[in-house]
Amino acid sequence: MNLDDLTRNSGEWLRGTGPESDIVMCSRIRLARNLADFPFSNRASRGEKTEIEGNFKSCLTTAGLDLSYFDVNNMTSLDRQFLVERQLVSRELANGEGARGVAIGPQENISIMVNEEDHLRIQVMLSGLSLHEVWDRINRLDDQLEEYLAYAYSAQLGYLTACPTNVGTGIRVGVMLHLPALVQTKQIDKVFRALQKINLAVRGLYGEGTQAFGDFYQISNQQTLGKSELELIRILTDVVPQVIQYERTARQVLMNERRQHLHDQVSRAYGVLKTAHTISSEETMLLLSSVRMGINLGLIDDLEIATVNELFIQTQPAYLQKIQGTELGVEERNVARASYLRTRLSNGRHVEPE
Template identity: 80%
Template sequence: MNLDALTRTSGEWLRGTGPESDIVICSRIRLARNLADFPFTNRASDAEKTEIERVCRSAMDKAGLDLDYQSLVNLGPLDRQLLVERQLVSRELSNGDGPRGVAIGPRENMSVMINEEDHLRIQVMNSGFSLPDVWEQINDLDDRLEEQLHYAFNPQLGYLTACPTNVGTGIRVGVMLHLPALANTKQIEKVFRALHKINLAVRGLYGEGTQADGDFYQISNQQTLGKSERELIRNLSDVIPQIISYERQARQEWIGQRRQHLHDQVSRAYGVLKTAHTISSSETMHLLSSVRMGINLGLIDDLEIRTVNELFIHTQPAHLQKIQGESLEVDERNIARAGYIRRRLLEGRHDDETAD
């Protein structure tokens, strides 16, 4: 896989065409697995990690999986950060030590991390609210790997993992949501309190410890032990439609009661993005959030959701520097980011005008 080419493409999860994709960016399921014949990664020597990597890669080849492997040892900090921004690897894998890597599917909807906290972190993510489809894909992927590997498994406890909170199914079921109306109308904290009471975690765009820039939130299960995979998926599948309903209701109330104010906010955000000559990553996220909502509410009609989704990722620091082809300081990135956004938005309008 040519990592430079990632700046010219978008992963399947960024398409913006899945179910409920006006609010649900993507659905993701991750499985933690370990090999029975090796110590956990945090207790393994570099020689053992090398062997774990070899065994896992061999298993993927024997299973006939269409995955492209990248050794993170051979990647520089910028390329590793690019994969983090792309949601293909975790920050922990990027910043880790010793032999480690990731196998990536051609549509970027699958990735298998090797030697993260666990020997294997298997991930599938699709556009929109599509947990049943994601489960079918990752279950098949896991079964094919398990035919080739001897997983650490206990008949009473289930799959054994480095962190006790993952023991059992080893599954993390998550949905990434865009909730600007609930955030702007100050209803978001009420929703979060309700989620915490039913053991669901709320995180920012890049997982644990990150902020919800652009009003993006990841909601996932905290408990794995004592429940089946299907139970955990069903629990989240029952909750997410309620949040979608709350967000839609908040949007309609907002546009019904303060349409001019909302239209002005969206238009100003779009205007700044089209004309700014320097802009930070954080400000970009917040302005794009308003524009994305404006498109879904019919307040902007010359821009596609997919373009906005891509801009959220392509304007992140590593993507931006790869696009520019050089290392940039913060101020230089802010200037380059503004120029890139102006070009992308101009291309979008030109395509629409040509089509007319």
Template identity: 60%
Template sequence: MKFDEFAERCGEWLRGSGPQSDIVISSRIRLARNLAEFPFIRRCNEQDRKGIEQTFRAAIQSVTDWKELINVDVAGLPSIDRQFLVERQLISRELADASGARCVFIDANETYSLMINEEDHLRMQVMHSGLDLESAWEQANKIDTELDKRVAFAFHEKLGYLTACPTNVGTGLRVSVMLHLPALVITQQIEKVFRSLQKMGLAVRGLYGEGSQAMGDFYQISNQVTLGKSEEELVKQVGEVIPVIIDYERQARAFLVKESRKDLHDRVSRAYGILCTAQQISSEETLHLLSSVRMGINLGLIQDLEIPTINKLFIHTQPAHLQKLRGLELETQDRNVERALYLQTHLRKRPGEDPAEHN
């Protein structure tokens, strides 16, 4: 797989075309499954891991509609390529950092990926743009059904699907929605919202899932436990809460526009100005500033700049993507300089230049 070419495009879930996409970045359905004839990953030897990989590869390649899936041997990738796939949300950090035989099958449109030998033998994930949980679940269910015809999953009559982590036992389903909540952060209401979610049995994580920080005001909201509820009930549980959070964010944005318009405009303008003129900038600061600019576009404070462009910059300015786009491995200082140049190219039109040349 040529990651340099892959880096040039933008995944379907990042296009900003789905429902409520001004606030909801993506909807994700993830299913955890294990093969009945093999021990859990933590008890597997290398021969077991290879056997699991071969079993799933044969099953996946036997599905006619999946002939175009891209198969990536994660174990054989250099660290920068593994990081690239993590930044793109196509594999988890756990799969990237694991050892031994492991791979991933990726849909060319990046709507789904099948991770082999992660914490469980198989992690299926489907990602759609915006708030689109039901169709994401429908697609994930079809994938699960196709594989269930071809392999024997570890299943208990009373407990359901057996998984390495007890919180996944039952359906093995994790329903998550990634939201952009800058106004709730600015108005200092975000902790109050999180406490309410935790009381409802929902988890809040950062941009890259479990154990990650909330960078750029991005938060993933997901169910914590899968046992005792059906897949449809879990999708409904998360699906009913997200519109409430969206409404809170919209109210916070309206409050800022009404009560602090000058301060808000100043915040957005300063962020945009720094991104357009900085000579060097870190990925963390870039995410923080892009967050303000993204909100500014949605509130009509910035013209002639589109949300898909900002969504792309969130990913393309991350370390591995930046190096892939540049075609060179770069030290931190050099990445900061290259990131600033990349942002200038895509955010401001220079005299005598056609911005289309840089797309």
């Protein structure tokens, strides 16, 4: 696998086939792990980071894992941003220094970052609300790695991590949800305040410190120490269905009370995406959000959710520049984005509801 292969395929988590996938884009679990004989990444020397990377690459070979390793340190800034857009690396890894990289599975549902905040950040994500299946997969992967790597572990504290809030299990359990109706009915802040009261964090599409582009929100645990992995997963599996129900209720309110307005909004969004000759990333995300909801409410019947999910990623700046084979300025990207959308949506047919 190389980076160009990623431009021709979409990750499994974008296919929209998992449980509750009309609202839940994907479920994700991340494990923070460090090697016992090395300082944490923020204290490690360049030589130590190189040795950590070498140990991990040897582990991949010895364990026979079907993962492709990419050297992020020697990538162009465009390629690093491309991996951020694909949700395969964090902004911190992309913008870091020294030896660092990422191992990626063939379906993009596995990525392991090396020398981010921790030596290893192991991530598995699947389409829809699939937390228990994600846990089964990442737990097996973690066990495979631990056969060849000595993790930093304390019998009293659990797994040792660079950030104290991750000490213990080192787990971050998250679900990415599409919540446009709660935004439109102005109930989103109320829901978020309730989540924060039970120690759940709410972040944007690209994680901590990012905005909720396209009405996507990531809900995840903030606490790890003192709770088991299954306890933290249970909290999310108990809470997320309630948020899903709130969103479905809000969508039904929009259909019952503002049907004409909603229909017009979806129609305009779909029309602009199919005909625009220049369009920004922000406007694209907003319009795709309306179209995605419109598909799920039966206002559009010839466009697959998977296509819309892919377009959220494929209309981002780095992807457009990768497929063009050259760096583009903002206005050039806006033109390229509009052209790409027209091509992808050219066979679409908007169906009027009865």
